[in-house]
Amino acid sequence: MTRQFAVVGNPIEHSRSPELHHAFAKATGIDLHYSKRLAPLDGFASNVQEFFSQGGIGLNVTVPFKEQAYQLCDVLTPRAQVARAVNTLWQQDGKLHGDNTDGQGLVDAINALGWPLQQAKILILGAGGATRGVILPLAQAGAGQIVIANRTLSRAQQLIADVQPFINTAHLSAIILDHLSGQFDLIINATSASLSGEALQLPPALQFQYAYEMAYGKPSSFLDQATERGVPTSDGFSMLVGQAIEAFAIWNGVKLALSDFLSLK
Numbered sequence: 406m407t408r409q410f411a412v413v414g415n416p417i418e419h420s421r422s423p424e425l426h427h428a429f430a431k432a433t434g435i436d437l438h439y440s441k442r443l444a445p446l447d448g449f450a451s452n453v454q455e456f457f458s459q460g461g462i463g464l465n466v467t468v469p470f471k472e473q474a475y476q477l478c479d480v481l482t483p484r485a486q487v488a489r490a491v492n493t494l495w496q497q498d499g500k501l502h503g504d505n506t507d508g509q510g511l512v513d514a515i516n517a518l519g520w521p522l523q524q525a526k527i528l529i530l531g532a533g534g535a536t537r538g539v540i541l542p543l544a545q546a547g548a549g550q551i552v553i554a555n556r557t558l559s560r561a562q563q564l565i566a567d568v569q570p571f572i573n574t575a576h577l578s579a580i581i582l583d584h585l586s587g588q589f590d591l592i593i594n595a596t597s598a599s600l601s602g603e604a605l606q607l608p609p610a611l612q613f614q615y616a617y618e619m620a621y622g623k624p625s626s627f628l629d630q631a632t633e634r635g636v637p638t639s640d641g642f643s644m645l646v647g648q649a650i651e652a653f654a655i656w657n658g659v660k661l662a663l664s665d666f667l668s669l670k
Contacts, residue, residue, distance in 0.1 A: 510648030
């Protein structure tokens with residue numbers, strides 16, 4: 406019997422999740438169908454309930470419903486607890502389980518690039534949901550220091566206060582985005598600057614070895630500036646593939662190699 410999966414969001418037409426999961430299914434021989442579900446902005450919970458009542462196995466969640474998915478869950482993984490957002494749902498023993506695979510997707514993407522994470526000094530630009538979703542997996546992957554830069558310092562400080570109880574391996578600190586300086590192994594752009602077309606200026610005093618842009622499919626002044634410096638870069642497509650592979654593993658018990666699917670770009 407074909408196992409049913411889907412991604413729910415609004416808008417949803419742009420989603421590449423069905424393409425990815427069908428590629429994973431072909432590689433593993435698992436019989437599944439993965440569809441897109443457009444939920445009304447005020448109808449997310451009923452859409453989820455309908456999917457599982459009709460025998461659905463696993464559901465991915467994209468904007469703007471990740472926080473609502475978090476609220477719906479009976480059981481949350483530590484990653485989801487830290488992220489306060491859920492992108493992967495499944496039912497087990499009559500309870501709705503939720504996880505956030507974005508951070509592990511980023512870690513797997515960085516590992517696939519061959520960039521070092523062990524004891525790395527990492528700068529993350531932005532203190533929103535995207536940053537909250539990746540801090541714990543980065544720390545678990547061995548990052549030694551994670552610095553969060555945000556226009557409003559208090560927001561970055563609050564984020565650190567929220568996640569600190571879950572993280573005892575990496576040193577966390579906050580700085581103002583306009584005061585960027587220092588040397589870092591890796592800089593990650595988790596702001597919406599690329600999506601909004603806004604220019605993000607990286608001052609000469611800021612030095613870094615690698616640059617990762619979480620967004621993909623859009624021009625990025627962040628990546629352009631890193632490339633001008635001769636720094637190795639990547640956009641967020643590999644993270645998209647990585648988070649999908651992690652969700653596929655949760656649902657189907659098979660963890661695929663991210664590098665095998667980067668050609669889908």
